[in-house]
Amino acid sequence: QVQLVESGGGLVQAGGSLRLSCAASGRTFSVRSMAWFRQAPGKEREFVAAITWSTGNTYYVDSVKGRFTISRDNAKNMVYLQVDSLKPEDTAVYYCAARAGIISQQQRRYNYWGQGTEVTVSS
Numbered sequence: 001q002v003q004l005v006e007s008g009g010g011l012v013q014a015g016g017s018l019r020l021s022c023a024a025s026g027r028t029f030s031v032r033s034m035a036w037f038r039q040a041p042g043k044e045r046e047f048v049a050a051i052t053w054s055t056g057n058t059y060y061v062d063s064v065k066g067r068f069t070i071s072r073d074n075a076k077n078m079v080y081l082q083v084d085s086l087k088p089e090d091t092a093v094y095y096c097a098a099r100a101g102i103i104s105q106q107q108r109r110y111n112y113w114g115q116g117t118e119v120t121v122s123s
Contacts, residue, residue: 002026002112004096009117012086020081020117022096033103034079035110036070038092038119045095047105049081059103064090086121093118 008020024031035050049060049070058070069082079096094117097110104110 002028002031002098004098004112004114006094006096006114006117009094009119011120011122014086014088014121014123016086016121017082017084018086018119020083020094020096020119022079022081022114024077024079024098028077030100031098031112032100034072034096034098035103036079036081037095037097037107038090039095039116040089040092043092045107047107048094050103050105051079052103057103059105061105083119086119088121088123091119091121 003025005023012018031053033050033052036048037045038048039045047061048064049068051058051070051072067085072079096114098112099110
């Protein structure tokens with residue numbers, strides 16, 4: 001099992017920034033890729049970004065390219081999501097997820113999930 005714990009969410013004005021963190025523990029040696037998803041109020045959960053644990057290769061949904069940056073610290077078993085130039089439409093609960101396979105945008109392919117951290121962007 002892999003446990004994931006997110007932190008770093010909060011209330012921020014449009015144009016502001018936050019750094020979301022995800023701490024992984026347990027059988028982290030089995031993790032090959034990690035991702036961030038988000039779920040806005042009244043909407044389905046959607047893919048945001050993913051990173052390959054070993055190489056650091058990244059992938060982003062088009063709507064966040066140039067504004068969000070995913071990174072990882074292998075030594076600390078941490079994954080981060082730097083969110084800049086925030087917009088009200090970025091308001092959502094952000095979830096960290098992990099899987100043993102390669103990067104995927106499909107949430108059903110991720111075996112492990114955190115509890116989420118809420119980001120609220122005011123206009």
